[in-house]
Structure formats: C-alpha cells, structure tokens
Amino acid sequence: IPASVATLQYKLRSEPEKIQLQIINELIAVGDAGLAVLMEFLLERQPGLDQGRSSKTPIKVVEAAVYQALFNTRATQVVDFLQQHFPTGTVPLRSQHNLDYAPLQQILAKQEFEAADKSTIQKLCELAGSAAVQRKWIYFTEIESLASVDLQTINALWLAHSNSRFGFSVQREIWLGVGKNWDKLWEKIGWKSGNNWTRYPNEFTWNLSAPRGHLPLSNQLRGVRVIAALLDHPAWFE
Numbered sequence: 692i693p694a695s696v697a698t699l700q701y702k703l704r705s706e707p708e709k710i711q712l713q714i715i716n717e718l719i720a721v722g723d724a725g726l727a728v729l730m731e732f733l734l735e736r737q738p739g740l741d742q743g744r745s746s747k748t749p750i751k752v753v754e755a756a757v758y759q760a761l762f763n764t765r766a767t768q769v770v771d772f773l774q775q776h777f778p779t780g781t782v783p784l785r786s787q788h789n790l791d792y793a794p795l796q797q798i799l800a801k802q803e804f805e806a807a808d809k810s811t812i813q814k815l816c817e818l819a820g821s822a823a824v825q826r827k828w829i830y831f832t833e834i835e836s837l838a839s840v841d842l843q844t845i846n847a848l849w850l851a852h853s854n855s856r857f858g859f860s861v862q863r864e865i866w867l868g869v870g871k872n873w874d875k876l877w878e879k880i881g882w883k884s885g886n887n888w889t890r891y892p893n894e895f896t897w898n899l900s901a902p903r904g905h906l907p908l909s910n911q912l913r914g915v916r917v918i919a920a921l922l923d924h925p926a927w928f929e
C-alpha cells in the first residue's frame with residue numbers, strides 16, 4: 692500500500708468520528724487501494740455490528756458511512772464484496788413480527804428515497820395489521836402498539852443510508868428543539884413554506900440535499916395525530 696494510503700488507513704481506525712467521515716471520502720478518491728482499505732475496515736468491524744445498540748446509538752455511524760460510500764462506487768469488486776459479506780447492509784434487520792426489511796435496505800442503499808418513503812409507509816401499515824394494509828394508511832390510535840424493535844430498525848436504516856439526515860428520530864429531535872411547535876417543525880424540515888404545504892410528491896426533495904428531517908414523510912391530511920404519536924413513541928426513549 693502507498694504510504695499516503697497507509698496513513699489514511701491508520702487515521703480511519705484512530706481518529707474521532709467526524710474525521711473518520713472525512714477520511715472515507717479521501718480513501719474513495721484514491722481508487723482501488725482506498726477501496727481495499729475500506730473493505731478491510733468493514734470486515735474488522737463486522738463482529739461488533741450487533742452490539743451496543745439502543746435508541747440513543749441506533750446505528751454505527753462510521754460503518755454505515757463506509758458501506759454507503761462503497762456501495763455508491765458500483766465498482767465490480769466492491770459489489771461482489773458487499774454482496775458476500777453485507778448482503779443486507781450494516782444494520783441488523785430485527786423485527787418482532789418477522790417482517791422483511793431487506794428490500795427497504797436495498798432501496799435506501801441505492802439512494803432511491805422516494806421509493807424508500809413508499810416502502811416505509813407500507814411497512815408501517817404491515818406493522819399495524821391487515822386492516823391498515825387494506826386501508827393503506829394508519830390511524831393514530833394504531834401507532835402506540837407498533838413494535839419498538841421494528842420502528843428502531845426502520846429508523847436505523849434511514850439514518851444509516853442518509854448520513855444521519857433522515858429518520859423519525861431526527862424529526863423528533865428537531866420537534867423537541869422547537870418546543871413541539873408543528874408549524875416551526877414543518878418549516879425546518881421543508882414540509883411547508885409560509886402558508887403553502889409542500890406538494891406530494893413533486894415538491895419534496897428526494898435526495899440528500901434536502902433539509903435534515905425532510906424524510907420519511909407523514910401525510911397530514913387527517914391531522915397531526917399520526918406524526919405526533921410516531922414522534923412520541925417509546926421506541927425513541929425506552
């Protein structure tokens with residue numbers, strides 16, 4: 692390995708998270724030698740990926756960023772490597788109801804955020820039960836009983852594949868930051884501008900240039916009670 696790459700490899704292992712995230716981009720820019728370092732790093736960290744997860748530290752930020760950066764390259768050797776060692780990413784796809792979150796993970800890895808948003812709504816309905824699946828939307832009264840594990844998995848996937856920009860826990864943090872004032876939340880996450888609601892789907896920003904907390908969406912047509920129940924769910928503080 693060239694000396695400069697070795698230095699980056701050392702820093703990737705030893706620097707604080709903020710620096711690690713910058714090093715990832717530098718290693719990607721190096722090309723094959725850099726990709727090899729990133730793949731090795733993921734393998735080293737693999738046994739730890741299941742541990743130390745609570746709603747406070749729902750994902751391993753650096754591992755998720757390495758995975759996503761590698762995935763974005765679409766380089767053949769990387770595609771094969773990820774397929775072999777991380778076929779469903781770095782977030783454990785835990786579900787109390789045996790729901791399969793692998794499709795959502797793959798859509799998010801491809802950064803297809805509009806499809807991921809649809810898939811998320813669908814999963815929430817599946818979690819709520821067959822009546823909600825038929826209806827295609829959830830009553831606020833159904834939210835409370837949604838399994839925390841599943842909500843945490845969905846949230847962790849959004850965080851992992853968005854550099855922690857998107858996810859219910861991000862929306863919750865912003866909501867608490869504005870004293871639970873809905874109008875201030877809508878402005879901050881780009882769901883409303885002045886008196887105008889952002890129109891679904893075309894006016895929403897389906898990529899990482901969106902404001903923090905922009906996604907996933909919750910339709911407000913029937914009021915704020917669904918999103919209120921979602922952001923107040925025990926999944927985020929238990």
Ligand code: UYC
Pocket residue numbers: 812827828882883888889890891908909910911912
């Ligand atoms: N839509 O405006 N939305 C839909 C949002 C509202 C409306 C879906 C978000 C305001 C209608 C999603 C915002 C409103 C439908 C979202 C937003 C409105 C629809 C698809 C900013 C009018 C057709 C999934 C707050 C003033 C379907 C789903 C229907 C759909 C999301 C209109 C994800 C974040 C108050 C007419 N909107 N929605 O849930 O239900 O249907 O009739 O929030």
